[in-house]
Amino acid sequence: MSFHAKARDAIWQTVRALAPEPGENVLLPSYNCGAEVDAVLKAAAGVRFYRVDRETCVDLQHLRESIDGGTRAVIVTHYFGFPQPELQAIVELCRARGLLLIEDCAHALYSSPGGRPLGTYGDIAVFSLWKTLPIPDGAATRMNGRLRVTGGGVQPPLRRSLDWIRLSVRARLVLRHGRAGRFLKRYAVDVAAAAVKRLPAVIPPPPPAVASGNPHVSFDGASAALTMSAPALLIASRSDHRAIAARRRRNYTLLAAEIRRLGGMRPLHPELPDGVCPLCLPVVSDDAPSLQEHFARRGIGTELFWSEFHPACPAGDFPDATFLKTHVLALPIHQDLDSPALEHVVAAIRAWRAET
Numbered sequence: 001m002s003f004h005a006k007a008r009d010a011i012w013q014t015v016r017a018l019a020p021e022p023g024e025n026v027l028l029p030s031y032n033c034g035a036e037v038d039a040v041l042k043a044a045a046g047v048r049f050y051r052v053d054r055e056t057c058v059d060l061q062h063l064r065e066s067i068d069g070g071t072r073a074v075i076v077t078h079y080f081g082f083p084q085p086e087l088q089a090i091v092e093l094c095r096a097r098g099l100l101l102i103e104d105c106a107h108a109l110y111s112s113p114g115g116r117p118l119g120t121y122g123d124i125a126v127f128s129l130w131k132t133l134p135i136p137d138g139a140a141t142r143m144n145g146r147l148r149v150t151g152g153g154v155q156p157p158l159r160r161s162l163d164w165i166r167l168s169v170r171a172r173l174v175l176r177h178g179r180a181g182r183f184l185k186r187y188a189v190d191v192a193a194a195a196v197k198r199l200p201a202v203i204p205p206p207p208p209a210v211a212s213g214n215p216h217v218s219f220d221g222a223s224a225a226l227t228m229s230a231p232a233l234l235i236a237s238r239s240d241h242r243a244i245a246a247r248r249r250r251n252y253t254l255l256a257a258e259i260r261r262l263g264g265m266r267p268l269h270p271e272l273p274d275g276v277c278p279l280c281l282p283v284v285s286d287d288a289p290s291l292q293e294h295f296a297r298r299g300i301g302t303e304l305f306w307s308e309f310h311p312a313c314p315a316g317d318f319p320d321a322t323f324l325k326t327h328v329l330a331l332p333i334h335q336d337l338d339s340p341a342l343e344h345v346v347a348a349i350r351a352w353r354a355e356t
Helices: 007-018 035-042 060-066 087-097 158-196 221-225 230-237 241-262 288-296 319-327 339-355
Strands: 002-004 025-029 046-050 071-077 100-105 124-128 139-143 281-284 328-331
Touching: 002 007, 007 035, 007 071, 007 100, 007 124, 007 139, 007 221, 025 035, 035 046, 046 060, 060 087, 071 087, 087 100, 241 281, 241 339, 288 328, 288 339, 319 328
Parallel strands: 025 046, 025 071, 071 100, 100 124
Antiparallel strands: 002 139, 124 139, 281 328
């Protein structure tokens, strides 16, 4: 196991360890964040893409047809914590073709469908701990095969870690306390933030990242030197992982049932299989931007998931990926949502149905 600041750093390190020759490529899913695409490109490999359908399932036939003589590896993504239905067939295909299989488990830290953890099928698995745990950074690479991946060796700057904590506190104040929370955010948290900005950086700030078309999903090579911060590693090691997975599953089940009952949107995954620990509750809506604004007015943070294409991915070739990027909104189901917070989200869901 190696540790990194972010999962995109782990992917960059993995592809670098492959030592791709000119003309060699990595196959990625058409529905992607963009950061993993950037990381592969900046690790000096080419990229090709295979189709993912509107249910986020890999088109196995198109994947097979997309492999060419220069393909060295395949990245398969377990979206929102749910396993790819054709995972075993993908494993067998990669073995037959001599390709490295990289499981992108950024959303699937605790998912173990059928009792077997995701991340144990491929040669390499990449996890994003900070997406599931209340920590400022953190990613890990699990090595199941012969390829060795080096982690970062430099601690992230203290200022960066404190800034993530500040953002978390701000969002929680607004969600829990409404107008009073906004007042506290402005006059307490933001004042503290100004003091944090005066702290000296532990490492020099990195140079600006090369534009990827979306500044939020580009890969900055300077960050690859960072490891998971000591505070993040401490919190992760002391977390009650079983309880976290159980709470996430409970929250998902409750909100998904409410959405199925009311309509107006639909869960991308109506049922939650045994062993799956979801990252969020992805819902499909014909008017996802308006739905996002509806939740934002109530202090509920959502994400129009992966709404932009990386320039290297030909959007016109993948209409199903375009559909997902324009119709899927991620609702929060994380373990810190207690009963009052869940009731607030449920009320927002009901209000949307009443308004539409």
